[in-house]
Amino acid sequence: MVNPVLLANAASMALTDEDTRRKLGWTLAAVLSPVILLIAFFCALGSGAADHNTSAVELCFYGGTLPASTPEEYRVCIEEMRASFAQLDTAIHAVNEMTEDGMSLDDIRVKAFFYALYFGAESHGDAPSFADCFVTYEERTRTVTVTNEDGDEEEQEETYTAAIPIENLAQIYQNIRAAMGVEVTAEQQGSADSIYNLIRYGSASGGSGFAGSDVPFIGADGFCSPVGENWRSIVTSEFGNRIDPITGQRDGHSGMDLAVPAGTTIRAALPGTVTAAKYHYSYGYYVMIDHGNGLATLYAHNSQLLVLAGQAVEAGDVISLSGSTGRVTGPHLHFEVRVNGTRTNPRGYLP
Ligand SMILES: [Zn+2]
Numbered sequence: 256m257v258n259p260v261l262l263a264n265a266a267s268m269a270l271t272d273e274d275t276r277r278k279l280g281w282t283l284a285a286v287l288s289p290v291i292l293l294i295a296f297f298c299a300l301g302s303g304a305a306d307h308n309t310s311a312v313e314l315c316f317y318g319g320t321l322p323a324s325t326p327e328e329y330r331v332c333i334e335e336m337r338a339s340f341a342q343l344d345t346a347i348h349a350v351n352e353m354t355e356d357g358m359s360l361d362d363i364r365v366k367a368f369f370y371a372l373y374f375g376a377e378s379h380g381d382a383p384s385f386a387d388c389f390v391t392y393e394e395r396t397r398t399v400t401v402t403n404e405d406g407d408e409e410e411q412e413e414t415y416t417a418a419i420p421i422e423n424l425a426q427i428y429q430n431i432r433a434a435m436g437v438e439v440t441a442e443q444q445g446s447a448d449s450i451y452n453l454i455r456y457g458s459a460s461g462g463s464g465f466a467g468s469d470v471p472f473i474g475a476d477g478f479c480s481p482v483g484e485n486w487r488s489i490v491t492s493e494f495g496n497r498i499d500p501i502t503g504q505r506d507g508h509s510g511m512d513l514a515v516p517a518g519t520t521i522r523a524a525l526p527g528t529v530t531a532a533k534y535h536y537s538y539g540y541y542v543m544i545d546h547g548n549g550l551a552t553l554y555a556h557n558s559q560l561l562v563l564a565g566q567a568v569e570a571g572d573v574i575s576l577s578g579s580t581g582r583v584t585g586p587h588l589h590f591e592v593r594v595n596g597t598r599t600n601p602r603g604y605l606p
Pocket residue numbers: 492508509510511512588589590
C-alpha cells in the first residue's frame with residue numbers, strides 16, 4: 256500500500272514546478288483513479304508563487320473564490336463538496352445541541368472523512384445520515400420545573416434524547432458501511448488523516464516536530480522521554496496543583512504538559528502492552544501503556560495514534576504523533592505516570 260501522506264507530499268512538491276504541473280495535466284488529475292484524485296487534492300490551483308498555493312481541500316473548508324485557471328470538472332467537484340459541507344455543518348450543529356458533559360462532535364474530523372470518501376464521486380452521501388455515523392443517541396430522563404394551570408411551580412420528569420460522540424473508529428467505519436453503503440478503505444483513512452492535519456495544523460503530515468524528538472532519549476534505568484532529550488525546556492505545566500487554563504479553577508493536574516508542535520513523534524517510556532488507543536472527550540486521542548508491576552503511562556491530545564490496543568511496544572517505539580485533540584488550548588503532550596492506578600509526578604521517572 257502506498258503511504259498516502261508520502262504520496263501527497265511528493266505530489267505537492269513535484270507540482271510546485273510549473274513544468275511538471277503542466278505535464279501532469281488537469282484533465283488527468285480530475286477524472287482518473289482515486290490515487291490521482293489524492294494527488295489532485297494537494298495540487299496547486301493557482302499559478303502564483305509556489306508558497307501561495309491553495310489546495311482543493313482548503314478551498315472546500317474555507318470557501319473563497321476559485322482561481323480562474325481551475326478546470327471546469329474540478330470546479331464542479333469543489334462546489335459539490337462545499338454544498339455538502341454546508342449541510343454537514345448544519346447536521347453537526349444539530350448533534351452538538353444534543354451533547355452533554357462538554358462533549359462535542361469534531362466537525363473537521365467528520366468533514367475530512369466525507370471529503371476522503373466523496374470528493375470527485377458521482378454522487379455524495381446524505382450529509383445528516385453521515386454525521387449520525389459519528390454519534391449514538393440515548394434516551395435519558397431529567398427533572399424540569401414547570402408552571403401549572405394554577406400558576407404554581409412543580410417538578411416534572413421528562414425524557415429527552417442525548418447525543419454521544421463515538422470514540423471507537425472501528426464503530427464509526429461500521430456505521431458508515433451500514434448507513435452509507437460504502438467501505439472506508441485504509442487509503443481513505445490515510446487521506447482523511449492528511450486532510451484533518453492540513454486543516455487543523457496547517458500541514459498534511461502534522462507539524463514540524465521538536466528538536467531531539469527524532470531520536471529516543473533513554474535514561475540509565477531504561478525510562479525513555481516521550482519527546483526526546485530536550486523535554487525539560489518545554490514543560491508548560493507541572494504535575495500537581497495548578498489553575499485550569501479553561502475554567503480558571505484550581506485543580507489537581509494529573510500529569511505533566513510538554514509543549515510540542517503538532518506532529519511531533521511520541522515514544523513509549525518503557526516496554527509494555529498498549530491497553531488503550533482511542534478518543535476521549537478530554538484526553539483527545541490518547542494511548543495508555545501497561546508496563547507491568549502496577550506501572551502505566553498515558554499520552555494525551557495526539558493528532559494520530561500509531562498503535563492499537565493489545566499491541567506490545569518497546570521503550571522508544573513511536574506510538575503516536577502529538578496534536579491538540581480533546582480539551583486543550585493548544586498543541587502539547589499531556590504525559591501521565593500511574594503507579595497502581597495513582598497518578599504520580601513524571602519528573603521522578605524522566606531521564
Ligand atoms: Zn495536562
